[in-house]
Amino acid sequence: xxxxxxxxxxxxxxxxxxxxxxxxxxxxxxxxxxxxxxxxxxxxxxxxxxxxxxxxxxxxxxxxxxxxxxxxxxxxxxxxxxxxxxxxxxxxxxxxxxxxxxxxxxxxxxxxxxxxxxxxxxxxxxxxxxxxxxxxxxxxxxxxxxxxxxxxxxxxxxxxxxxxxxxxxxxxxxxxxxxxxxxxxxxxxxxxxxxxxxxxxxxxxxxxxxxxxxxxxxxxxxxxxxxxxxxxxxxxxxxxxxxxxxxxxxxxxxxxxxxxxxxxxxxxxxxxxxxxxxxxxxxxxxxxxxxxxxxxxxxxxxxxxxxxxxxxxxxxxxxxxxxxxxxxxxxxxxxxxxxxxxxxxxxxxxxx
Amino acid sequence: xxxxxxxxxxxxxxxxxxxxxxxxxxxxxxxxxxxxxxxxxxxxxxxxxxxxxxxxxxxxxxxxxxxxxxxxxxxxxxxxxxxxxxxxxxxxxxxxxxxxxxxxxxxxxxxxxxxxxxxxxxxxxxxxxxxxxxxxxxxxxxxxxxxxxxxxxxxxxxxxxxxxxxxxxxxxxxxxxxxxxxxxxxxxxxxxxxxxxxxxxxxxxxxxxxxxxxxxxxxxxxxxxxxxxxxxxxxxxxxxxxxxxxxxxxxxxxxxxxxxxxxxxxxxxxxxxxxxxxxxxxxxxxxxxxxxxxxxxx
Numbered sequence: 147x148x149x150x151x152x153x154x155x156x157x158x159x160x161x162x163x164x165x166x167x168x169x170x171x172x173x174x175x176x177x178x179x180x181x182x183x184x185x186x187x188x189x190x191x192x193x194x195x196x197x198x199x200x201x202x203x204x205x206x207x208x209x210x211x212x213x214x215x216x217x218x219x220x221x222x223x224x225x226x227x228x229x230x231x232x233x234x235x236x237x238x239x240x241x242x243x244x245x246x247x248x249x250x251x252x253x254x255x256x257x258x259x260x261x262x263x264x265x266x267x268x269x270x271x272x273x274x275x276x277x278x279x280x281x282x283x284x285x286x287x288x289x290x291x292x293x294x295x296x297x298x299x300x301x302x303x304x305x306x307x308x309x310x311x312x313x314x315x316x317x318x319x320x321x322x323x324x325x326x327x328x329x330x331x332x333x334x335x336x337x338x339x340x341x342x343x344x345x346x347x348x349x350x351x352x353x354x355x356x357x358x359x360x361x362x363x364x365x366x367x368x369x370x371x372x373x374x375x376x377x378x379x380x381x382x383x384x385x386x387x388x389x390x391x392x393x394x395x396x397x398x399x400x401x402x403x404x405x406x407x408x409x410x411x412x413x414x415x416x417x418x419x420x421x422x423x424x425x426x427x428x429x430x431x432x433x434x435x436x437x438x439x440x441x442x443x444x445x446x447x448x449x450x451x452x453x454x455x456x457x458x459x460x461x462x463x464x465x466x467x468x469x470x471x472x473x474x475x476x477x478x479x480x481x482x483x484x485x486x487x488x489x490x491x492x493x494x495x496x497x498x
Numbered sequence: 499x500x501x502x503x504x505x506x507x508x509x510x511x512x513x514x515x516x517x518x519x520x521x522x523x524x525x526x527x528x529x530x531x532x533x534x535x536x537x538x539x540x541x542x543x544x545x546x547x548x549x550x551x552x553x554x555x556x557x558x559x560x561x562x563x564x565x566x567x568x569x570x571x572x573x574x575x576x577x578x579x580x581x582x583x584x585x586x587x588x589x590x591x592x593x594x595x596x597x598x599x600x601x602x603x604x605x606x607x608x609x610x611x612x613x614x615x616x617x618x619x620x621x622x623x624x625x626x627x628x629x630x631x632x633x634x635x636x637x638x639x640x641x642x643x644x645x646x647x648x649x650x651x652x653x654x655x656x657x658x659x660x661x662x663x664x665x666x667x668x669x670x671x672x673x674x675x676x677x678x679x680x681x682x683x684x685x686x687x688x689x690x691x692x693x694x695x696x697x698x699x700x701x702x703x704x705x706x707x708x709x710x711x712x713x714x715x716x717x718x719x720x721x722x723x724x725x726x727x728x729x730x731x732x733x734x735x736x737x738x739x740x741x742x743x744x745x746x747x748x749x750x751x752x753x754x755x756x757x758x759x760x761x762x763x764x765x766x767x768x769x770x771x772x773x774x775x776x777x778x779x780x781x782x783x784x785x786x787x788x789x790x791x792x793x794x795x796x
Contacts, residue, residue: 213588215532215595262777265587266530269595270725271773277722278766285759393718397599400592433607440599447593448578451585 164466175317179310187313191381193422194316195374196402198323200414200421202370203399205327208409209339210363211346213265215396216272219279220368222390223249224375226283229297229385233288238300239311242376249372250365257364261357273393280391294386297379312380319377323370324415330366331411335359343409394436401439404446407453412466416455501634506751508636510727510744511644512705516720517727517739518651519698524728526671526691528587529579532594534699535721536601541567541703542616542712543605549619556616556704564700571696575689598717606714616707624708643705647743650698651736657694667691719762726769732776745772 179187199221207213227248231241256275263271284291300308330336338359341349350356379385398421406417428435450457520534531537541563548559582593617624626638658664669677670687678684706712706720723746731742746765753764 207588211588213591215591259774259777263773266524266532266591267729269591270530270532270721273718274722274726274766274769277719278763278770281759281763281766285757397595400595404592433603436603437600437607440596440603443596444578444593444600447585447589447596448581451582451589 161466172317172321176314179313184306184309187309188381189422189426191309191313191316191377193418194313194320195377195381196398196418196422197320197415198316198370198374198377199395199399200402200406200418201324201327201411202367202374203396204403204406204408204411204414205363205370206367208403208414209331209343210360211343212261212360212364213269214272215269215393215400216274216276217367217371217399218391218393218395219272219276220249220253220371221375221378221395222276222280222283222387223252224372225379225385225390226286226289226387227372228376228379229295230286230288232297232299238297238380239315242315242373242380245376246369246373249375250369253365253368254361256368257361261360261364276391276393280387283387283391289385289387292386292388294384294388296384300380300383312377315380316377319373323373326366328411330362335362339363397436397439397443401443403453404443404451405453407455407457407459408451410453410455410459412459413453413455417453420454500632502751502755503748504630504634504636505640506748507744508640508644509747509751510740511640511647512702512709513723513727513743513746514647514731514740515643515650515698515705515743516702517724517731517743518647518654518736519695519702520721520724521728521731521739522654522698522736523692523695526667527575527579527583527688529583529590529594530725531574531579531695532591532721533598533601533717534594534724535719536598536605536717537567537570537696538699538703538706538720539712539714539717540601540605541700542707542716543609543614543714545704545707546614546616546619549616556619556708560700560704563704564697567696567700568693571693571699572689574696575692576685579692580685580688598721602715602717609714611713613711613713614707615711616704617709620708639705639708643709646701646705647740650701651740654694654698655736663687663690723765726765730769730772732772 175190178190182190199217203214203217206217224245227245228238228241231244232238236244260268260271260275283289289295303311331339338349338354341352341354342356342359346356375390378390402417402421403414404417405420406415407413424439425435428438446453452460516535516538520531523534524530544563544566545556545559548554548562549556554562578593578597579590582589620639623639623642627635628638628641629635656664658668666677666682667687667690669680669682670684670691674684677687702720702724706716727742727746728739729742730745731738731740745768749768750761750765753760753762753767757763
C-alpha cells in the first residue's frame with residue numbers, strides 16, 4: 147500500500163496479543179476444575195453463564211438496536227424444555243443442548259411478529275410474551291405450577307463428575323457463542339449489523355437487509371439465552387417458573403451491558419466480570435444490592451451511556467477483539483507491520 | 499354471564515386510568531416509561547402510609563399525593579428523560595427500567611413484602627353495591643372508578659383541544675422544532691405533560707389500592723396492563739384507551755371463565771391477537787399505534 151493513502155486495518159498490535167491471551171485463558175480455564183474447590187467451580191460456571199447472557203443481550207441491543215426487557219422468556223424456556231426432554235428420557239446433558247436449539251427454533255416465528263414493533267413497543271411487547279409464556283408453562287402438570295420440579299435424572303451422576311461436566315459445558319457454550327458472535331460481527335453481516343445500529347433507514351437505503359439481519363441476531367440471542375437457562379438449571383437442579391421467568395434476569399443483562407459498554411464486543415464480557423464480582427461481594431445485602439444495580443444502570447445510561455469499555459476504547463483507541471475496521475491517516479500509518487489477519491481493501495462501513 | 503360482562507366493563511375503567519398516562523407520555527415525548535407501573539404502586543403506598551399513620555382518608559390523601567406526583571413527573575422529565583432521550587430512542591427504555599427496579603426495591607425496603615390495601619380506609623365503599631335490573635350487583639367503587647376514567651379522559655381531551663397549554667403540548671408532540679419557532683417552549687411543554695401523566699398515574703394508583711391489594715413488586719403487572727390497554731385501544735382518540743381497557747378486562751373475564759388461571763392469560767392473548775390483526779392489515783408496523791390517541795384533528 148502506498149504511504150499516501152489511508153490505511154484500513156482490522157487488527158492492532160494489542161489485538162494480536164490479546165488473541166493469544168484469549169487462547170491461553172480458555173486453555174487455563176479448561177484445566178481449572180482440577181485445581182479449584184467445588185464452590186469455586188460452581189461460581190465460575192455462574193460467571194460463564196453471565197458472560198453468555200451479557201453477550202447475547204448486547205448482540206441484540208448493542209448491535210441490533212433491539213432493546214428487550216423480556217429476554218427471560220428464553221432463559222425460562224431453555225430450562226423448561228430441558229426438564230421436558232429429560233423427562234421424556236433424553237440424556238440430561240444432551241437435553242440441555244437440544245433445549246437451546248428448540249428455543250432458537252421457537253424464536254424464529256416469534257421474530258416474524260415481534261420485529262415489526264419498534265423501540266419501546268418491542269421492549270415491552272417482549273415483556274408481555276415473557277409473562278404469557280410463564281403463565282402457560284405453569285399450566286404444564288409436570289411443572290406443578292409455582293411449586294416447580296427438578297432435573298432428577300441428573301442425580302444418577304456422581305456429584306463431582308456432574309459439577310465438572312457442567313463447568314466444561316458452560317465454558318464450551320460460552321466460548322462457542324462468543325466465537326459465533328465474533329465471526330458474525332467480523333464478517334459481512336457485521337458491517338450490516340453496525341450500519342443498522344447507527345442508522346436503520348440509511349442502512350436500508352444502501353441495500354442492507356435490515357429485517358433479515360435483525361432476525362439473525364434475535365434468533366442467536368434466543369438460542370444463547372436458552373442455553374444459559376438450561377445450564378443454570380443444570381447447576382441448580384430445581385426448576386421454579388417464578389425464578390426462571392423473572393425479569394431480574396433481564397435486569398442483570400442490562401446492568402452488565404450498560405456498565406461494560408453497550409455495542410462493544412469486549413464491553414459485555416467486562417460487564418459480566420464486574421457483575422460477577424459485585425454479586426460475590428454485595429449479593430448478600432439483598433434488597434440494597436438490587437437498588438444499587440438499578441441506580442447504577444440509571445447513572446450509566448445518563449452519564450456514561452457508552453459504558454466503561456466504550457469510554458476506554460474511545461479515549462485510548464483500544465481494540466482487543468476488533469470486530470470493525472479502522473482507518474488510519476497516512477501520517478501515523480505504519481507500513482510493513484504485517485498483519486496476520488486479512489486486510490480488507492475496501493472499507494464499506496467503518497466503525498468509528 | 500351478563501353480570502360478568504358488566505363487571506368486566508367496569509374493570510376496564512381501571513385499565514383505562516392506568517393506560518392513559520402511559521399513552522399520553524408516549525404520544526408527547528415518544529418515550530415508554532417502564533417505571534409507569536412502579537410509580538402507580540408508589541402512589542398507592544403513599545396513600546396507604548398517610549391513611550395508616552395519620553388517619554387521612556385516601557380521597558383526602560390524594561390532595562397531598564397528586565401534587566407530589568406532578569412534581570415527580572416534572573423532575574423525571576427534567577433530570578432523567580430529557581437527558582437520556584438525547585442519547586437516542588433506546589436509552590430512555592434502559593433509564594426508566596433501572597428506575598423501576600430502584601422504586602420497587604426501595605418500596606420493598608421501606609414497607610416489606612406484606613400485601614397492603616386501601617380498602618380498610620374507605621369505609622363501606624369497598625364492598626357496597628347497587629342492584630341493577632336483572633339482579634346484577636355492581637360495586638359502588640367500580641362505578642366510581644369507571645366514572646373517574648371517563649371524567650379524566652374527557653378532561654384531558656378538553657384540555658388538549660381547548661386550552662393554550664394543551665395546544666402547546668400537542669404542537670410539541672407533532673414537531674418540537676417548529677413549535678419552538680412559533681414560541682412554544684418545548685422543554686416546558688414536555689415537563690408539563692410528564693407532570694400531567696404522573697397525576698393520572700397517581701389517581702390510578704389510588705384505585706389500584708382501593709379495589710385490590712398491592713405489594714412492592716405490583717408495578718410490573720400494572721405496566722403490562724397499561725401497555726396492553728393503550729395498544730388495544732390504539733387508534734383514534736383518548737377514548738380509544740377506554741375501549742382498550744374494556745376489551746382487556748373482558749378478555750380477562752372470559753379467560754377466567756375458561757380456566758381458573760386464565761384471567762391473565764386471556765388478557766395477554768387478546769393483546770397479541772389485536773396486535774397480530776393490526777400488524778397484518780396495516781403492513782406499516784406499529785409506528786403510529788400508540789401516538790395516535792391525542793392526534794385529533796382540531
